[in-house]
Amino acid sequence: MAKIKVTIxxxxxxxxxxxxxxxxxxxxxxxxxKEGLACDDFEIRLADLxxxxxxxxxEVLNDTDVLLWWGHCRHDAVSDEVANxxxxxxxxxxxxxxxxxxxxxxxxxxxxxxxxxxxWREVNEHARVWCVNPAHPIAQGLPQxxxxxxxxxxxxxxxxxxxxxxxxxxxxxxxxxxxxxxxxTRDRGKIFYFHPGHETFPNYKNEYVLKVISNAIRWAAxxxxxxxxxxxxxxxxxxxxx
Amino acid sequence: MAKIKVTIxxxxxxxxxxxxxxxxxxxxxxxxxKEGLACDDFEIRLADLxxxxxxxxxEVLNDTDVLLWWGHCRHDAVSDEVANxxxxxxxxxxxxxxxxxxxxxxxxxxxxxxxxxxxWREVNEHARVWCVNPAHPIAQGLPQxxxxxxxxxxxxxxxxxxxxxxxxxxxxxxxxxxxxxxxxTRDRGKIFYFHPGHETFPNYKNEYVLKVISNAIRWAAxxxxxxxxxxxxxxxxxxxxx
Amino acid sequence: MAKIKVTIxxxxxxxxxxxxxxxxxxxxxxxxxKEGLACDDFEIRLADLxxxxxxxxxEVLNDTDVLLWWGHCRHDAVSDEVANxxxxxxxxxxxxxxxxxxxxxxxxxxxxxxxxxxxWREVNEHARVWCVNPAHPIAQGLPQxxxxxxxxxxxxxxxxxxxxxxxxxxxxxxxxxxxxxxxxTRDRGKIFYFHPGHETFPNYKNEYVLKVISNAIRWAAxxxxxxxxxxxxxxxxxxxxx
Amino acid sequence: MAKIKVTIxxxxxxxxxxxxxxxxxxxxxxxxxKEGLACDDFEIRLADLxxxxxxxxxEVLNDTDVLLWWGHCRHDAVSDEVANxxxxxxxxxxxxxxxxxxxxxxxxxxxxxxxxxxxWREVNEHARVWCVNPAHPIAQGLPQxxxxxxxxxxxxxxxxxxxxxxxxxxxxxxxxxxxxxxxxTRDRGKIFYFHPGHETFPNYKNEYVLKVISNAIRWAAxxxxxxxxxxxxxxxxxxxxx
Numbered sequence: 001m002a003k004i005k006v007t008i009x010x011x012x013x014x015x016x017x018x019x020x021x022x023x024x025x026x027x028x029x030x031x032x033x034k035e036g037l038a039c040d041d042f043e044i045r046l047a048d049l050x051x052x053x054x055x056x057x058x059e060v061l062n063d064t065d066v067l068l069w070w071g072h073c074r075h076d077a078v079s080d081e082v083a084n085x086x087x088x089x090x091x092x093x094x095x096x097x098x099x100x101x102x103x104x105x106x107x108x109x110x111x112x113x114x115x116x117x118x119x120w121r122e123v124n125e126h127a128r129v130w131c132v133n134p135a136h137p138i139a140q141g142l143p144q145x146x147x148x149x150x151x152x153x154x155x156x157x158x159x160x161x162x163x164x165x166x167x168x169x170x171x172x173x174x175x176x177x178x179x180x181x182x183x184x185t186r187d188r189g190k191i192f193y194f195h196p197g198h199e200t201f202p203n204y205k206n207e208y209v210l211k212v213i214s215n216a217i218r219w220a221a222x223x224x225x226x227x228x229x230x231x232x233x234x235x236x237x238x239x240x241x242x
Numbered sequence: 243m244a245k246i247k248v249t250i251x252x253x254x255x256x257x258x259x260x261x262x263x264x265x266x267x268x269x270x271x272x273x274x275x276k277e278g279l280a281c282d283d284f285e286i287r288l289a290d291l292x293x294x295x296x297x298x299x300x301e302v303l304n305d306t307d308v309l310l311w312w313g314h315c316r317h318d319a320v321s322d323e324v325a326n327x328x329x330x331x332x333x334x335x336x337x338x339x340x341x342x343x344x345x346x347x348x349x350x351x352x353x354x355x356x357x358x359x360x361x362w363r364e365v366n367e368h369a370r371v372w373c374v375n376p377a378h379p380i381a382q383g384l385p386q387x388x389x390x391x392x393x394x395x396x397x398x399x400x401x402x403x404x405x406x407x408x409x410x411x412x413x414x415x416x417x418x419x420x421x422x423x424x425x426x427t428r429d430r431g432k433i434f435y436f437h438p439g440h441e442t443f444p445n446y447k448n449e450y451v452l453k454v455i456s457n458a459i460r461w462a463a464x465x466x467x468x469x470x471x472x473x474x475x476x477x478x479x480x481x482x483x484x
Numbered sequence: 485m486a487k488i489k490v491t492i493x494x495x496x497x498x499x500x501x502x503x504x505x506x507x508x509x510x511x512x513x514x515x516x517x518k519e520g521l522a523c524d525d526f527e528i529r530l531a532d533l534x535x536x537x538x539x540x541x542x543e544v545l546n547d548t549d550v551l552l553w554w555g556h557c558r559h560d561a562v563s564d565e566v567a568n569x570x571x572x573x574x575x576x577x578x579x580x581x582x583x584x585x586x587x588x589x590x591x592x593x594x595x596x597x598x599x600x601x602x603x604w605r606e607v608n609e610h611a612r613v614w615c616v617n618p619a620h621p622i623a624q625g626l627p628q629x630x631x632x633x634x635x636x637x638x639x640x641x642x643x644x645x646x647x648x649x650x651x652x653x654x655x656x657x658x659x660x661x662x663x664x665x666x667x668x669t670r671d672r673g674k675i676f677y678f679h680p681g682h683e684t685f686p687n688y689k690n691e692y693v694l695k696v697i698s699n700a701i702r703w704a705a706x707x708x709x710x711x712x713x714x715x716x717x718x719x720x721x722x723x724x725x726x
Numbered sequence: 727m728a729k730i731k732v733t734i735x736x737x738x739x740x741x742x743x744x745x746x747x748x749x750x751x752x753x754x755x756x757x758x759x760k761e762g763l764a765c766d767d768f769e770i771r772l773a774d775l776x777x778x779x780x781x782x783x784x785e786v787l788n789d790t791d792v793l794l795w796w797g798h799c800r801h802d803a804v805s806d807e808v809a810n811x812x813x814x815x816x817x818x819x820x821x822x823x824x825x826x827x828x829x830x831x832x833x834x835x836x837x838x839x840x841x842x843x844x845x846w847r848e849v850n851e852h853a854r855v856w857c858v859n860p861a862h863p864i865a866q867g868l869p870q871x872x873x874x875x876x877x878x879x880x881x882x883x884x885x886x887x888x889x890x891x892x893x894x895x896x897x898x899x900x901x902x903x904x905x906x907x908x909x910x911t912r913d914r915g916k917i918f919y920f921h922p923g924h925e926t927f928p929n930y931k932n933e934y935v936l937k938v939i940s941n942a943i944r945w946a947a948x949x950x951x952x953x954x955x956x957x958x959x960x961x962x963x964x965x966x967x968x
Contacts, residue, residue, distance in 0.1 A: 091841050091885070093619070113839035113887075114912040115817050119959040125966040128721065130419050132398045134710040135577075135672045144399060144713055145721075150968060155959070156374045156411070157386060157952075159817070159913045161839075164649075164888055169398065169411060169419045173722070174962025177372050177413045186840040187885045188619045226618040226883075229628055233845040233881070236900025237612065237629075238657070240851040242876060333599050333643070335861070355597035355645075356670040357575050361717040367724040370963065376952040377819070377914045386955055387963075392726060397717070399710075401575070401671045403597075406646055406891075415964070416720025428598040429643045430861045468641075468860040471870055475603040475639070478658025479854065479871075480899070482609040484634060614903050616882045628883060640858045640895070641870060653882070653895060653903045661856050661897045 003043040004221045007064040008033050009056065011071040011078075012048035014199040021199045029070055029197070029204055036210040042217065049074060054082045061085060065221045066095035068213070070197065071105045078106050087111055090189035095220025097213065100152075100197035103160075108193070111186050112161055118178070119155035122198070125173040127151045129180065129196070129208070133167045138181070138192060138215045146208040152198035154178045160193070168212070170195060181212065188225065192216040245285040246463045249306040250275050251298065253313040253320075254290035256441040263441045271312055271439070271446055278452040284459065291316060296324050303327060307463045308337035310455070312439065313347045320348050329353055332431035337462025339455065342394075342439035345402075350435070353428050354403055360420070361397035364440070367415040369393045371422065371438070371450070375409045380423070380434060380457045388450040394440035396420045402435070410454070412437060423454065430467065434458040487527040488705045491548040492517050493540065495555040495562075496532035498683040505683045513554055513681070513688055520694040526701065533558060538566045545569060549705045550579035552697070554681060555589045562590050571595055574673035579704025581697065584636075584681035587644075592677070595670050596645055602662070603639035606682070609657040611635045613664065613680070613692070617651045622665070622676060622699045630692040636682035638662045644677070652696070654679060665696065672709065676700040729769040730947045733790040734759050735782065737797040737804075738774035740925040747925045755796055755923070755930055762936040768943065775800060780808045787811060791947045792821035794939070796923065797831045804832050813837055816915035821946025823939065826878075826923035829886075834919070837912050838887055844904070845881035848924070851899040853877045855906065855922070855934070859893045864907070864918060864941045872934040878924035880904045886919070894938070896921060907938065914951065918942040 010030035014021040025032050034044045045064075047055025049071075061067070067086065071078070083106035090096045090111060098108040103116045127148040131139045155176035161184070168181030180195035194212060196203045203209055252272035256263040267274050276286045287306075289297025291313075303309070309328065313320070325348035332338045332353060340350040345358045369390040373381045397418035403426070410423030422437035436454060438445045445451055494514035498505040509516050518528045529548075531539025533555075545551070551570065555562065567590035574580045574595060582592040587600045611632040615623045639660035645668070652665030664679035678696060680687045687693055736756035740747040751758050760770045771790075773781025775797075787793070793812065797804070809832035816822045816837060824834040829842045853874040857865045881902035887910070894907030906921035920938060922929045929935055 087839075110836075111839040113813075113837040117913075119955065121960040121962060123962055123966050124968050125962065126968050128417055128419075130398045131710065132400070132419075132421060133669075134399050135669050135674060135707075137707070139710065140707045143711060153962070156372045157376050158374065161887060161910065161912060162407070162890055165404070166408070169421070171413060171417060171419045173964060173968060174966045175370055175413060175964040177370075177374075177411045177419050179374060179411070184887065185617075185619050186887060187843075190619060223619075223621070223624045226615065226623065227627060229845065234847040236847060236849055236851065236879070236898075238899060238901040240849050240900045242850050242852050242899060329597075352594075353597040355571075355595040359671075361713065363718040363720060365720055365724050366726050367720065368726050373952065375911075377911050377916060377949075379949070381952065382949045385953060395720070403645060403668065403670060404648055414720075415722060415726060416724045417722035426645065427859075427861050428645060429601075432861060465861075465863070465866045468857065468865065469869060471603065476605040478605060478607055478609065478637070480657065480659040482607050482658045484608050484610050484657060612901055612903075614882045616884070616903075616905060618883050640856045641860050642858065646891070649888070650892070653905070655897060655901060655903045659854055659897060661854075661858075661895045661903050663858060663895070 003041055004217060005063055005065045006042050006044045006068065006217055007047055007060060008044060008068045009047045009070065011074045012050065013074050014072065024202045029199065032204045033068065036204060037214055039214070049077060054078060056082050056086060058085065061089045061094065064094055066097060066217045068097045068099060069102045069105055069107060070099045072101040072199065075105050083107050083110065090191065091187040093188040093222035093225060095217065095222060096189060096191045097216050097220060098193050100195055103193060111191060112184070114161050115159035117159040121153045121174065123153070123174060124150045125153055128171040129168050130171060131167065132169050133165055136165055136167045137219045138167045138212060140215055141211055142208060148196055148203055148206060150201045151196055151203060154180065154195050188222065190220040192220055245283055246459060247305055247307045248284050248286045248310065248459055249289055249302060250286060250310045251289045251312065253316045254292065255316050256314065266444045271441065274446045275310065278446060279456055281456070291319060296320060298324050298328060300327065303331045303336065306336055308339060308459045310339045310341060311344045311347055311349065312341045314343040314441065317347050325349050325352065332433065333429040335430040335464035335467060337459065337464060338431060338433045339458050339462060340435050342437055345435060353433060354426070356403050357401035359401040363395045363416065365395070365416060366392045367395055370413040371410050372413060373409065374411050375407055378407055378409045379461045380409045380454060382457055383453055384450060390438055390445055390448060392443045393438055393445060396422060396437050430464065432462040434462060487525055488701060489547055489549045490521070490526050490528045490552065490701055491531055491544060492528060492552045493531045493554065495558045496534065497558050498556065508686045513683065516688045517552065520688060521698055523698070533561060538562060540566050540570060542569065545573045545578065548578055550581060550701045552581045552583060553586045553589055553591065554583045556585040556683065559589050567591050567594065574675065575671040577672040577706035577709060579701065579706060580673060580675045581700050581704060582677050584679055587677065595675060596668070598645050599643035601643040605637045605658065607637070607658060608634045609637055612655040613652050614655060615651065616653050617649055620649055620651045621703045622651045622696060624699055625695055626692060632680055632687055632690060634685045635680055635687060638664065638679050672706065674704040676704055729767055730943060731789055731791045732763070732768050732770045732794065732943055733773055733786060734770060734794045735773045735796070737800045738776065739800050740798065750928045755925065758930045759794065762930060763940055765940070775803060780804060782808050782812060784811065787815045787820065790820055792823060792943045794823045794825060795828045795831055795833060796825045798827040798925065801831050809833050809836065816917065817913040819914040819948035819951060821943065821948060822915060822917045823942050823946060824919050826921055829919060837917060838910070840887050841885035843885040847879045847900065849879070849900060850876045851879055854897040855894050856897060857893065858895050859891055862891055862893045863945045864893045864938060866941055867937055868934060874922055874929055874932060876927045877922055877929060880906065880921050914948065916946040918946060
């Protein structure tokens with residue numbers, strides 16, 4: 001069976017300039033995710049902001065089935081050209097999994113068309129991720145709820161279009177709820193937004209978080225494209241006697 | 243302008259047999275709701291389980307634009323005939339607003355087609371009702387969140403079909419979230435399920451709860467029926483040369 | 485890999501009493517479907533109305549991953565007990581694929597909660613099945629549209645709840661459109677309604693119709709159930725200091 | 727009662743350079759729509775591409791409840807600044823009704839996030855617009871289907887995100903179907919895309935088309951904004967003892 005080709009993109013900034021983050025993710029969050037997601041059916045590569053073309057050349061994206069994206073304080077440093085390239089690949093079938101503060105990334109906001117705004121606070125509170133859609137492929141093998149020991153709180157209203165499916169809703173100790181695990185489709189591309197992953201907590205080592213992301217990768221992997229009608233589309237299929 | 247004709251149905255049992263409930267709702271929850279919802283554009287009548295045909299004759303339902311329903315421990319005492327009559331009227335355009343434990347009522351479960359099961363506990367915890375759809379008519383005039391001082395906890399997974407819109411998600415102090423304010427359409431009938439209203443708390447005197455229900459009544463009120471094609475439907479609209 | 489256990493249920497009436505139908509489906513539509521769907525990963529059994537318990541005992545349903553259902557003029561002959569048994573199994577995860585006039589079958593209408601009514605005519609017209617959701621698993625390997633040479637026309641408005649996904653919309657020569665390929669979820673059960681299959685046309689020998697149904701079977705096959713919280717659900721997960 | 731302030735925007739190009747279009751819409755399609763939509767509760771103004779800032783200054787948009795948009799061959803001539811201004815106003819609650827070839831306009835594609843691509847042909851065929859959602863406010867007062875004598879064919883797959891509601895699906899004589907009347911929400915803004923209106927046919931004089939657009943204007947008109955939490959959002963609502 002062909003492996004699913006996964007590219008994990010990270011702006012890879014906090015890990016270099018913040019000692020606490022560096023101690024948690026010495027090689028970067030993307031490297032930690034690569035290790036945690038490793039399995040027989042994934043072939044994982046890494047890319048980051050500082051690479052030429054942010055590591056997301058046409059060649060890399062043509063060879064990517066599912067792209068994970070982590071960005072936070074350097075969204076604006078992503079070039080419009082690369083952001084639009086990612087958007088085009090998603091519409092053409094590439095799976096896309098924006099994580100945590102990637103809700104404000106250029107590719108995600110351009111794919112959503114809405115503000116993607118939310119409320120937030122950093123008080124080290126714990127969170128409970130509840131499954132509200134047990135039949136969904138992304139929920140397979142998960143419990144009805146799991147705990148994240150510390151996470152940045154994200155709160156409603158979350159400025160997203162109505163999701164295709166809400167798979168998880170998160171409870172925060174400080175009093176908020178958040179539609180933190182949602183799917184969307186844009187043309188042939190499947191998208192899953194998932195909120196955990198603040199840089200100051202080791203949540204990409206949480207087994208449940210990793211399980212959700214693994215499931216999402218398999219769910220978002222593209223099927224072959226449907227054949228196009230080609231140049232015939234301007235001819236009616238039926239006699240038009242008008 | 244024609245008034246919206248509202249019928250509030252209550253199984254009206256706890257208020258008669260439980261002193262605590264009686265002290266909160268001496269005339270019944272339906273009477274309390276009638277008082278709290280009173281306004282110029284509503285014409286409200288009451289009905290309960292012990293009335294002939296549970297107070298829901300064809301005549302009453304023909305004269306009802308929107309039906310509110312509160313039931314808990316006597317769902318089975320509702321006759322199948324009346325339950326199916328309610329279902330038929332909803333499909334024919336009557337608005338329907340099942341409240342609290344009416345998630346397990348005969349009309350609601352028959353309209354949903356799913357188990358409508360949920361998790362629950364009674365520990366007198368407080369709840370926060372969050373709006374996740376500020377553009378929805380049922381959210382108009384409400385704040386981003388409001389508090390219910392004490393409520394029975396309802397928890398996920400909630401066995402409902404995917405709602406047309408989720409308007410509110412509730413946070414419970416004890417650690418649960420709940421899609422507690424959801425809309426559905428069944429044929430021409432609009433349905434809004436709303437979770438607050440455990441019989442041992444005075445939550446039908448909460449101004450926000452009343453505001454939500456008032457909005458829902460206006461949203462669910464039926465428009466005139468679309469004319470049917472009548473007996474012509476068996477004739478093709480176009481020449482069929484097959 | 486474990487095979488998907490498929491049960492094809494047919495009321496199996498027209499094939500016995502109508503010569504034209506008998507000539508097309510001498511062994512019944514279910515037998516024709518079994519032959520057309522045969523492949524390495526399906527294990528297919530047949531059941532029909534006249535078998536004891538309509539062939540759908542608890543034992544059979546416990547051993548069924550996905551149930552196909554064809555019924556037309558004998559919906560009422562299906563016992564409530566068996567219909568409710570099917571409904572319960574669907575809610576518990578069994579996939580369900582009602583075909584053609586099964587829109588009015590007891591299991592489908594009880595799972596939908598709406599009238600499931602539609603307009604129809606029999607004038608032997610041809611139909612074009614258009615894919616409106618190329619990213620959906622049920623659309624994989626299909627062209628953008630395919631022709632059905634002759635089919636009973638089903639028309640809108642179709643009295644179904646809003647589907648989770650509309651995969652196919654059908655064009656009829658006589659001037660109608662129909663949301664003829666739609667998915668729904670009820671608790672853990674996945675449902676796909678598909679309209680082709682009038683008994684007087686050999687449409688269950690159409691390669692595209694068979695491809696759609698094959699895809700739907702794989703899509704609807706259940707995943708393992710999520711573990712329940714058991715008896716602990718009445719205890720709050722968090723301290724409640726109310 | 728306050729009137730709904732409607733701005734009808736038109737690229738207003740074909741009407742100036744094409745004699746056939748000029749003969750149908752001598753003052754422009756926007757002027758024809760203004761006349762056809764005129765009623766007591768609408769206050770309508772016109773704007774076009776050639777006006778300063780395309781007639782869509784902050785002042786105009788601040789004074790607009792619902793914006794209609796017709797564009798076709800000059801999408802690129804709309805400045806990014808004005809397109810983004812429209813997008814921002816929609817997200818902030820302004821209703822938006824893109825018509826016909828505005829599926830490819832800058833504001834619509836930026837609000838959708840998908841390609842918005844479709845198939846098309848111009849062979850003067852007739853179309854039938856079917857209502858598939860009789861309960862929807864935009865369908866009120868319409869018949870189950872109505873005819874458009876000649877229209878450009880738009881066909882599936884249509885590259886839109888899953889709509890909130892599909893209200894109309896159109897049948898084309900030449901063999902296509904099209905989800906031609908769909909709603910979307912982006913933050914607080916309601917959007918209704920409607921396909922009729924090719925410049926060479928007088929379809930903005932069709933009473934049913936005008937009725938649909940009138941309904942959509944009333945449906946899309948914004949309600950007052952929900953109050954924001956202000957600067958308090960960084961403080962937890964509950965004690966966090968982590």
